[in-house]
Amino acid sequence: MIEDKNPQRTSIAQLGEFGLIDHLTKNFEINQPSTLKGIGDDAAVLDFKDKKVIVSTDLLIEGVHFDLAYMPLKHLGYKAVVVNVSDICAMNAKPTQITVSIAVSNRFPLEALDELFAGITHAAREYNVDVIGGDTTSSQKGLIISITAIGEADEEEIVYRNGAKQTDLLVVTGDIGAAYMGLQVLEREKQVFQVNPNSQPDLDAYTYLIERQLKPEARKDVRTLLHALEIKPTSMIDISDGLSSEIMHLCKQSKVGCNLYEDKLPIDPQFINVCEEFNIDSTTVAINGGEDYELLFTIAMEDFEKIKGNPNFTIIGHMTQESEGIHLVTRANTKIALKARGWDALTQ
Amino acid sequence: MIEDKNPQRTSIAQLGEFGLIDHLTKNFEINQPSTLKGIGDDAAVLDFKDKKVIVSTDLLIEGVHFDLAYMPLKHLGYKAVVVNVSDICAMNAKPTQITVSIAVSNRFPLEALDELFAGITHAAREYNVDVIGGDTTSSQKGLIISITAIGEADEEEIVYRNGAKQTDLLVVTGDIGAAYMGLQVLEREKQVFQVNPNSQPDLDAYTYLIERQLKPEARKDVRTLLHALEIKPTSMIDISDGLSSEIMHLCKQSKVGCNLYEDKLPIDPQFINVCEEFNIDSTTVAINGGEDYELLFTIAMEDFEKIKGNPNFTIIGHMTQESEGIHLVTRANTKIALKARGWDALTQ
Numbered sequence: 001m002i003e004d005k006n007p008q009r010t011s012i013a014q015l016g017e018f019g020l021i022d023h024l025t026k027n028f029e030i031n032q033p034s035t036l037k038g039i040g041d042d043a044a045v046l047d048f049k050d051k052k053v054i055v056s057t058d059l060l061i062e063g064v065h066f067d068l069a070y071m072p073l074k075h076l077g078y079k080a081v082v083v084n085v086s087d088i089c090a091m092n093a094k095p096t097q098i099t100v101s102i103a104v105s106n107r108f109p110l111e112a113l114d115e116l117f118a119g120i121t122h123a124a125r126e127y128n129v130d131v132i133g134g135d136t137t138s139s140q141k142g143l144i145i146s147i148t149a150i151g152e153a154d155e156e157e158i159v160y161r162n163g164a165k166q167t168d169l170l171v172v173t174g175d176i177g178a179a180y181m182g183l184q185v186l187e188r189e190k191q192v193f194q195v196n197p198n199s200q201p202d203l204d205a206y207t208y209l210i211e212r213q214l215k216p217e218a219r220k221d222v223r224t225l226l227h228a229l230e231i232k233p234t235s236m237i238d239i240s241d242g243l244s245s246e247i248m249h250l251c252k253q254s255k256v257g258c259n260l261y262e263d264k265l266p267i268d269p270q271f272i273n274v275c276e277e278f279n280i281d282s283t284t285v286a287i288n289g290g291e292d293y294e295l296l297f298t299i300a301m302e303d304f305e306k307i308k309g310n311p312n313f314t315i316i317g318h319m320t321q322e323s324e325g326i327h328l329v330t331r332a333n334t335k336i337a338l339k340a341r342g343w344d345a346l347t348q
Numbered sequence: 349m350i351e352d353k354n355p356q357r358t359s360i361a362q363l364g365e366f367g368l369i370d371h372l373t374k375n376f377e378i379n380q381p382s383t384l385k386g387i388g389d390d391a392a393v394l395d396f397k398d399k400k401v402i403v404s405t406d407l408l409i410e411g412v413h414f415d416l417a418y419m420p421l422k423h424l425g426y427k428a429v430v431v432n433v434s435d436i437c438a439m440n441a442k443p444t445q446i447t448v449s450i451a452v453s454n455r456f457p458l459e460a461l462d463e464l465f466a467g468i469t470h471a472a473r474e475y476n477v478d479v480i481g482g483d484t485t486s487s488q489k490g491l492i493i494s495i496t497a498i499g500e501a502d503e504e505e506i507v508y509r510n511g512a513k514q515t516d517l518l519v520v521t522g523d524i525g526a527a528y529m530g531l532q533v534l535e536r537e538k539q540v541f542q543v544n545p546n547s548q549p550d551l552d553a554y555t556y557l558i559e560r561q562l563k564p565e566a567r568k569d570v571r572t573l574l575h576a577l578e579i580k581p582t583s584m585i586d587i588s589d590g591l592s593s594e595i596m597h598l599c600k601q602s603k604v605g606c607n608l609y610e611d612k613l614p615i616d617p618q619f620i621n622v623c624e625e626f627n628i629d630s631t632t633v634a635i636n637g638g639e640d641y642e643l644l645f646t647i648a649m650e651d652f653e654k655i656k657g658n659p660n661f662t663i664i665g666h667m668t669q670e671s672e673g674i675h676l677v678t679r680a681n682t683k684i685a686l687k688a689r690g691w692d693a694l695t696q
Contacts, residue, residue, distance in 0.1 A: 040601070041509050042438035042586055043499070052384065053401060056391035057481055057496055059449040063488040090390035101407040101494055133405055139492075140411040146449060146494035148405055151391070161389050187469035188655065238390055253388070 006016045009109035014175040021136050023110070024117045028124065028131040032096045034152060035130045043134035046086070046097065046150070051340070052158060054151035056087035062142030064111025069193075070186040073112055075214045078126075080145045083240065086129050086218035086293045088151035090238035092159040094223065097132045098124065101146040103139035116143075127220055145264065157223075157232070158296065164235040164254035168298035170317040171233075171307065173219050175266040176243055177282065181274050182206065182213030216293045227292025229306045233297035244338050247326060250298065257320035260287070260338065262330045266314040357457035358646035369484050371458070376472065376479040380444045382500065383478045392480035394445065394498070400506060404435035417541075418534040421460055423562045425467025426474075428493045431588065433475050433640045435567035436499035438586035440507040442571065444474065445480045449494040463489075464585035475568055505571075505580070507645065509543045509673070512583040512602035516646035518665040519581075519655065521567050523614040525630065526589055528637025529622050530554065530561030550573035556618045564641045570660070577654045581645035590638040592686050595674060598646065605668035608686065610678045614662040635676065635686070 012020055021039075024085040030038050037045040046053075060080055062068060068076075080099060088095040100120055104113065124131050129149070137307040185206045192199055203210060219238075226233065237246045237253050243260075251258050265286045298319060299307065307313050317329075356485075360368055369387075378386050385393040394401075408414060408428050426517040436443040448468055452461065472479050477497070489586075500638060533554045540547055572626060574581065583593045583602050589609075599606050613634045623630035646667060647655065655661050665677075 006540060036503075036509065042403045042435040042584075043441070045439070045506055046401040046403060047397060047503075048401060050397075053393060053394040053396060054391045054497065055496075056447075056448040056479060057483055057494070059451055059483045059485055059492070059494055061485060061487050061492070063449050064451070064486050087390040091393070093391070097403075097406040099403065099496060101405055103407055103409050103412070103492070107544075132656055135405055135407045137407055137409060138412050139409050141489040143408070144407070144451070144487075144492055146405070146407055148403075148447060148496040149391075150403065155384075155395075158393055160385065174600065236390075 008111050010111060010202070011106070012104070012108065012110050012113065013106065015110065017136060024113060024136065025131070027117070027121045030130050031128060032130045033097055034083055035132055038130055038132040044097070046132070048152050051152040053157050054088050054091050054093040054158070056084060056236065057146070057147065057148040058084050058087070060145040062144070067190070068143070071191050071214060073115035074119035077116040078123040079214070079216060080147055081123035081129070082125065082216050082218045082293060084147040084149035085129065085241065086238045087346070088149050089218050089222060090219055090232065090236055090295055091151065091153065092157050092223055092236060093129055093151035093153035094311060095129045095149055095151045095220065097130045097150040099133040099148045100131055101135035103137045103144040105139050105141055106144065117184065128219065134319065159233045159236040161235050161237050161250055162253040164250055164298040164319050165258050165300070166256050166319055166321055167301050168234050168319040169301060169304060169315050170247070170258060170260065170296070170298055170319060171313050172243070172266060172294055172296050172316050173222055173270045173312055174292070174294040175271070175292060176239065176292050177286035177289045178212040178268050179216060179291040180270045180285055181271055181278070182211070184278055185209055185274065186213060206270070206274060208268060209274055216291065218293055219295045224293050225312055229310070231303045231306055232320045233299055233300055236295060236297035239292045239294045239296055240290055242288045243296065244287040246296050250296065251326050254319070255322050257322050257324040258317055259320055259324045260317040260328050262328055264314060264316040268299035284321070351413065358458050358459060358460050359454070360413070360452070360456065360461065362527065365484060372461060372484065373479070373481050375465070375469045379476060380478045382444055383480055385552065386478055386480040387482070392445070394480070396500050397558055399500040400503050402439050402441040402501060402506070403496065403521055404432060405494070405496040406435070407495040408434050410492070416491070416539050419562060421463035422467035425464040426471040427477065427562070427564060428472035428495055428612070429468055429477070430564050430566045430641060431494040432497035433477065434586045434588065436497050437566050437570060438448060438503065438584055438643060439499065439502035440505050440571055440581065440584060441473055441499035443477045443497055443499045443568065445478045445498040447481040448479055449483035451485045451492040453487050453489055454534050456491065475566065505514070507581045507584040509585050509598055510572050510601040512598055512604050512646040512667050513648070514604050514667055514669055515649050516582050516667045517598045517649060517652060517663050518593070518595070518606060518644070518646055518667060519641055519661050520607065520614060520644050520664050521570055521660055522585070522640070522642040523619070524640045524642060525556045525586065525634035525637045525668045526560035526616055526619045527564060527639040528633055529619055529626070530557035530559070532626055533557055533622065534561060554618070554622060556594045556616060557622060561639065564639065564640055565642045570643050571648045573660055577658070579654055581647055584645035587640045587642045587644055588638055590637040591644065595686060598644065599674050603670050605672035606665055606672050606674045606693050607668055608665040608676050610676055612662060612664040614664070
C-alpha cells in the first residue's frame with residue numbers, strides 16, 4: 001500500500017553501531033537552554049535550575065502498536081515522539097528533551113531508518129524538544145521504538161490525575177474518536193490491497209480520520225491557552241486509551257464519580273459519516289476509541305465563564321460524589337454505567 | 349539448563365494491562381528525596397534543586413543481548429538495572445531514578461515476570477534508585493527491556509569523555525575480561541545441554557566468571573572512593589563494549605593518543621586459567637571482551653601518589669599526543685596499534 005519511493009537499500013551492518021548512531025543523529029539540534037550535554041557521552045547532562053522535572057516513557061512495538069503496511073516510517077517517527085510529548089503535556093508541563101532508542105531487524109535498510117529519523121527530527125523541531133540520547137541495536141523481529149520524554153514545570157503548575165473535586169466540570173480538547181476510525185479505514189484498505197494489489201484506494205472521504213491516526217499532534221498549546229485564560233485544571237490526563245478509560249483513571253485517583261453527556265461529545269462530521277458507513281455506533285467509538293492524544297481535564301465550576309464557548313475546549317460532563325458512580329447520560333436521558341473498554345496492548 | 353522451580357503459569361492477559369502494572373510495581377519503594385511523584389500518573393515528577401540531571405537509556409533484546417537458556421530472569425532484571433546505572437556512574441554522578449519498560453510475548457507467564465521484577469526490585473534497592481515509571485506491553489517475539497536511568501551531580505563533579513590530557517594516567521577499576529569468558533563458559537554448557545539434557549554441569553571452576561556475566565555490578569562506589577582520595581578524573585567511561593573500544597572513545601573525544609601496557613592489565617587468576625582451557629589469548633579477551641561494567645578513567649599525573657597501590661584501581665597506561673596514536677605495549681615491549689573490536693550489537 002505504501003509505495004516504495006526509494007529502492008536503494010544500504011545494509012545497516014555496513015556502518016557498524018557507532019557509524020550508524022553518528023549517521024542517524026547528525027540532524028538533531030540542541031535548542032533547550034536546559035540541555036548542557038546531549039548525545040555523545042555515557043549520559044546526557046541537563047540543568048533545570050528551580051524547575052521540577054517531568055519524565056515519561058513509552059515502548060512501541062511493530063505488530064502491536066503499529067503496522068508498517070499502512071504506517072509510513074516518517075509518520076511513525078513523528079507519532080512516536082508525539083505519544084510521549086503528550087504525556088508531558090498531560091502534566092501541564094513543557095516538553096524539553098527526549099531520548100530515542102530503536103531496535104531493528106536486518107530487513108530494515110539504512111534508507112528506512114533515515115525515513116524514521118526524519119520523522120523523529122521533524123517532531124523534535126515541531127515540539128522544540130532536544131534529542132539527548134538513545135540506543136541503537138538489532139532486534140530478532142520487527143521494529144521497536146522506546147522513547148523517554150522529559151519536561152519542566154514550576155511546582156504550582158503541575159496537574160496530577162488525583163485533584164478532581166465533586167463539583168468540577170469535565171473538559172476535553174479537540175474532538176475524539178477520529179483516530180480509531182482512521183485505523184478502521186486503513187485496516188479495511190489493507191484487506192482490499194491484500195486481495196487486489198493493483199487497486200488504487202480513494203481515501204478523500206477519510207483524510208481527516210487518517211491524519212488523526214497517522215499524524216496525531218500532542219496538545220502542547222493547551223498549557224499556554226489555559227494559562228492565558230487563568231485556569232489551572234484540578235486534574236488532567238491525555239486520551240491515549242480512550243475517553244472512557246481515562247475518565248475512570250481520573251475518577252479512581254480523585255475519588256469522585258462522573259456524569260458524561262452523550263450530546264456534548266465533540267465529534268467531527270467526517271467521523272459521523274464514516275461510523276455510519278461502517279455501521280458502528282459513533283458514541284461507542286467516541287468514548288472507547290483510543291489514540292486521540294487530546295487532553296481530558298477537570299476545572300472548578302467557577303471557571304465555567306472563562307472557558308464557555310472557547311472553540312478549543314468542550315465541557316462534556318461534571319464530576320459527582322464517588323458513591324454516585326461513573327455514568328454516560330444518553331441523549332434519551334438514561335444513565336448507563338461507563339465501562340473502561342480502552343485499548344489494551346496486552347490482549348491484542 | 350535453568351530448572352523450572354515454579355511450574356505455576358498464570359496468563360498475563362488475565363490481569364489486563366493496568367492490573368499487571370499494579371501487580372508488578374507494588375514492591376517498588378520511593379526513597380530518593382528528589383522523587384516527588386513516581387508511578388501512577390501520566391509522568392513522574394522529580395526535583396533536583398540545584399543539582400544537574402544525568403540521563404541515560406538502554407534497550408535489551410532477547411536473543412541479541414541475553415539468552416534465557418542460561419540467564420535466569422531474576423539475574424536479567426538485576427543486570428538490566430546495573431547496565432544503566434553504570435552509565436550514570438561513568439559521569440561521576442549519583443544514580444537516583446530509573447524507568448523500566450518491558451514488552452513480552454504471551455509465552456511468558458506472570459510468574460516469569462515476577463522473577464524479572466524481583467531482580468529489578470533487588471537492584472533498585474541495592475543501588476538506591478527509585479523506579480518512577482515505565483510501560484508494559486506485548487511483543488511479537490521474546491522479551492524486550494528498555495530502561496532509562498537518571499542521576500544527579502553538582503556541575504563541577506561531572507566527568508565527560510573529552511577531558512583527558514596528553515600526560516594523564518589511564519586507570520581502570522576492578523578486573524577485566526571475566527564477563528566475556530563467563531559468557532563463553534555458559535555458551536559451551538548450553539551446547540552440552542542441547543546434546544545431553546541430563547548432563548549436570550560442574551561449574552565450580554568458573555563461578556567468578558559466570559557471576560561477572562550473570563550478575564555484574566555497577567561501580568557506584570568509585571565516586572565515593574575518588575572523592576575521599578580528592579581525585580577528580582579528567583575523563584571517564586564505563587566498560588560495556590570492551591576496554592579497547594572505550595579507550596578509543598576517550599582518545600577520540602579528548603583528542604589524545606594512548607599507550608596501554610599489557611603487563612599492567614588487571615585480570616583474575618580464574619580468568620587466566622579458563623583462557624588457557626579455551627585456548628584463547630588472555631590479553632586479547634581482556635582488551636576486547638565487553639560487559640565488565642568497570643570504570644575507565646584518566647587522572648592528572650600529579651594524582652599518581654594518591655592512587656598508587658590502591659586495590660580498587662590499576663594504572664594501565666598513559667595518554668600521549670594525539671599524533672602518536674593508540675597502542676598496546678606488549679610484554680615483549682613491542683607496540684601494536686589498538687583496534688576497537690568491541691561487542692557490536694548490530695553485527696551479532
